[in-house]
Amino acid sequence: MKTVTKLLPGCAIALVLAAIAKGLESWEASAGLHLIGASVIALFLGMIVNRFYKPNDTTKPGIRFTSKKILKFAIILLGASLNITTVLTVGKFSLTVMLFTLATCFGLGYFIGKALGLNWKTSSLINAGTGICGGSAIAAIAPVIDATDMDVAYGLSATFLFDMVMVVVFPILGRKLGLSDAAFGLWAGTAVNDTSSVVATGYAFSEAAGDFATMVKLTRTLAIIPTVLVFAAISLRLKRKEAQSEGASVKVNMKSVFPWFILGFLAMSGLTSLGLIPAALAAALKSVSKFLMVAALAAIGLNTDLKALCKSGAKPMLHGFIISLLVVLVAIGVEYMLGIAPTGTLA
Numbered sequence: 001m002k003t004v005t006k007l008l009p010g011c012a013i014a015l016v017l018a019a020i021a022k023g024l025e026s027w028e029a030s031a032g033l034h035l036i037g038a039s040v041i042a043l044f045l046g047m048i049v050n051r052f053y054k055p056n057d058t059t060k061p062g063i064r065f066t067s068k069k070i071l072k073f074a075i076i077l078l079g080a081s082l083n084i085t086t087v088l089t090v091g092k093f094s095l096t097v098m099l100f101t102l103a104t105c106f107g108l109g110y111f112i113g114k115a116l117g118l119n120w121k122t123s124s125l126i127n128a129g130t131g132i133c134g135g136s137a138i139a140a141i142a143p144v145i146d147a148t149d150m151d152v153a154y155g156l157s158a159t160f161l162f163d164m165v166m167v168v169v170f171p172i173l174g175r176k177l178g179l180s181d182a183a184f185g186l187w188a189g190t191a192v193n194d195t196s197s198v199v200a201t202g203y204a205f206s207e208a209a210g211d212f213a214t215m216v217k218l219t220r221t222l223a224i225i226p227t228v229l230v231f232a233a234i235s236l237r238l239k240r241k242e243a244q245s246e247g248a249s250v251k252v253n254m255k256s257v258f259p260w261f262i263l264g265f266l267a268m269s270g271l272t273s274l275g276l277i278p279a280a281l282a283a284a285l286k287s288v289s290k291f292l293m294v295a296a297l298a299a300i301g302l303n304t305d306l307k308a309l310c311k312s313g314a315k316p317m318l319h320g321f322i323i324s325l326l327v328v329l330v331a332i333g334v335e336y337m338l339g340i341a342p343t344g345t346l347a
Helices: 002-030 038-052 060-081 085-090 092-115 120-133 135-141 149-176 181-191 195-205 207-221 224-245 261-273 279-302 306-311 314-338
Strands: none
Touching (some): 002 038, 002 060, 002 279, 060 261, 060 279, 092 181, 092 314, 120 207, 120 224, 120 314, 135 224, 149 279, 149 314, 195 207
16 A cells, blocks of 8 residues: 555656646547647656656656556557457558568668667667557567667657658648559558557548558557567667676576566457457557556656757657658558559459
8 A cells, every 4th residue: 555655646647647638639639630649748748847847756656657567558458459350351462561661660770770870779669669650669669678768758759740740741642642542541551650640641531541541550550569579589688798798697588578568468469359358348448558558658758858858859850750751652662563552452
């Protein structure tokens, strides 16, 4: 009980900011804008609060608990909304496009980050957010590689800025290129980052394009699983290397860095795929997951110095822009190569 009491103040602040962020997102949606998701709103609200009210001994424990433990719990619950059979429904063409875009993000993205002088954690989070699913991917990978709150803030900010542009520009480009609903839905689902932005972009083109873009986006989200495992192995290797260079005798093993929460994510996804979680319950769990994730990102914002972020944030933003632009070009290029664009179908 004493521990719970200690966590309450910090958790309460994060939850209040999350509620405000969700309210602002709903207001924005009712105005027909769909520009900024609740995750990004919560992050910036947290940073604004940090500017005037730094976390203290009373609030620090709860803020840290929300940004670390509750974040992992939110990822586990997210699994309930992902049906593995969706991959088969979407089809081989969308998977082919996704393989190319993921290779672009984690291949070229690594070299772009190096050329810009970014640390590998910031670069990896930007690449993951661009290649997989924006905030959810960043949130899942951050604890595995021991990323700082500043790394997370950079990753989210970089992907969010490009998404804002794409929500407006994508439908215009789609019509200029004469894309069919299927071709546009596949393009938006594989090239736009955050889920809310994908939905807004798809439905701005047409109802059918929106439906398909959402399905492709859900399939993309499943890439979280292998990506988190790969980064866990990378983290293990780097920790071992660091221990050896310091002459330490401490052994670092896979068990200590393995992202155990991903097993919960897989279990929830498996139960949904087998039909053991009713659709109504899966939808409710997804809503809870999204809210808790927003609260976790609010907590990360509360620990992030907005002034420091603005002062040294040009390179991460440039990295996010370059890699996002490359993904947009690669995705539409592969569609033309496969004969899907401009007027093809995925039947």
